[in-house]
Amino acid sequence: MLAEAHVAILLTGALVGVAAAPLGLFLVLRGTAMLTDAVSHSIVLGIVIVWLLTGATSGPVQMLGAALAGVATVAVTGALQRSGLVRSDAAIGLAFPALFAAGVLLINLNARDVHLDVDSVLLGEIGFVWLDTMRIAGVEVPVSVVTLAVVAVINMAFVAAFWKELTLGSFDPALAAALGLAPGLLHQGLLVLTSVTAVASFDAVGAILFIAFAIVPSATALFLTDRPARALGLAVIVAGLAAGVGQWLAFRLDVSIGGMMAVTAGGLFVMALGLAPRRGVLARLMRRRAEAADQQARTLVAHLFTHEHGPEAATECSGAALSDHLRWPPDVAARVVLHGLDRGLIERHGEVLALTGKGRAVAQAIFDPLGHGQSGGAPGSISASSAKAP
Template sequence: MIEVLFVLIVTAMAASLLGVFLVLRGMAMVTDAISHTILLGIVLAFFVTNDIRSPWLIIAASLVGLATVYIIELVSKTELIRQDAAIGFVFTALFAIAVILVSKFAGNVHLDMDVVLMGEVIFAPFNRIDILGVSIPNALWQLSIILLINIAFVTLFYKELKVTSFDPKFAYIAGFSVALIHYGLMTLVSVTAVAAFDAVGSILVINFFVAPALTAYLLVRRLGAMIGLAIAFAVLNSVAGYFISFHFDLSVAGTTAFVALITFMIVFLFNSKGFIIRRIQKQHQKKTFSRAMIMMLMNEASHESLSQKEIMSHFNLSEAQFNRHISYLIANEYMEKDEEKYRLTRRGEEFTHYTRLKYELPA
């Protein structure tokens, strides 16, 4: 079943490549809307063609995806409601229409709602196509072509995508066709979402678009590096999700999405500017400030030596906090203990003098 892994990797790469620009443009939730509303295009095209494998399904679904973006922008430009509210309203309305049509008029077609929502990539190898005498999964063939198209689009319009993503106002003034690039990107997002529909399902399409790009965004700011990292995370998540799902007999697409969440959380918590590192730095800064204030107090002429009770009372410290601070100051030779009193060493005096000069504090 190595073909399943290939389908998963190609799907994730094709989606994550475009996902970088969606994240930079603040349009992550628009992909969620598209991944749901394309079902309406698939259903309508099926009613016309009566063929679940007709290429018109992809065309119709892509058009509905573009219509979704246009309607969201049209509603949000009225300034009567915010964009996030417009996204929620439009995609739920169009998706609800599709669900009603499927349940009412396509009961005998294998548009099963569980598969529509969750997807099942292990079925991809059963639908095959012969290419130059070689039989490969149709999903792999379609998504490989779309991946190449996405790569070509990003390569040819890299400068335009970069400028319009980071500074659309400047791009407009500089003469770039902002609307053309925007709708070109949205067209490829719609086509990619449609092709990925069978493999990962409607709900999980958004994960492949956004999760690798968001993870890369936490680590780098250069666009080229972000694209490379996003694709690398997409491949990593796919490979890990594939093997974990087969080992524990789980949904491949669902497990891959969960692995993407774990990858994101690890980077979010432990990167150099992550949540945990920042908390550690904040605690370290708090301790450093408290110790500096203790030494500044003792550097005053009236407080050359202080007892434990006086220091604890002045800074409202518990005994445990006092012991931690004083142990550090004595161990690093900033302070010494003389009977029941504490006084600064020469190093401590030099430190407080330097601190006053650095921050221009009064003596």
């Protein structure tokens, strides 16, 4: 059953997300998510060098070479950053294209007739994973599923073992270093595992889907929650949904499976960006509208407080006066009055608007924020109890 095409494809895509999510979460939190892109490209150089030295095109030796190439990328990037001559983003942009290009040139020079192709590294072909299987307990299981499952367990174990250190190092590296938690060493460990995971993903999904599943699910999850533990669980769920829905859409539309999985992950991110309950675009627009309505209600309360005891209170405190004095269009004035009534700030007596006790307290807080004794009437009036004899 595991070797059936659709099951193997789904498991492979989901396992890429499960393996990449724990690493991607902390890279996103640290603001170094693009190192995933840098590492996943530059390890081509490590793959080629290992092949030239050993003849191996897969296996643990290749993963070790890729991991060392990833560490080299980080080392070069860090050296450029510490030089002070370029910014961090420019350092990444300088380091990984050079290393990636060197790997491509070595392929062109030395591997023309060997099954080691740049397109397979970048794009992979998840649709063929079910053809390469191994027997485990009498069951045919795709090699990619086994490899990614092992890598996912290793990544999860690393993150679980150093959860406190990784979390503190992501939010406050200086404090983590002061406490002796070695945030720099743990960051190197994250990037080594990122390199290993990228290599494990190459044959099946390529670098592009790996990058998408390393960054997008974690970024999506962080729109939905502030807690890293919940974000990790949500990132795994998002990756699984992207794999399942992406596979279904790819079959329906007859397009690239890996590409559609990546696009689906991006679609889920866009949904979170727009609909997240606290940080989404819609929630922010609603908060801004609510804040604007509250500010208009405060303006209304201040206007009524200023004129409620004046000789023209009946005129000044009417709905018509709001359009004349506050320059609100009639529809805006009507909406503000309804908002004030709903919040219990004002009450209506025929055509005249009056403050409630709650509205008067709000007005006093506006005109007398320090509570020096102003109790009513026009701004600047002083209550009798606070007046002092000359």
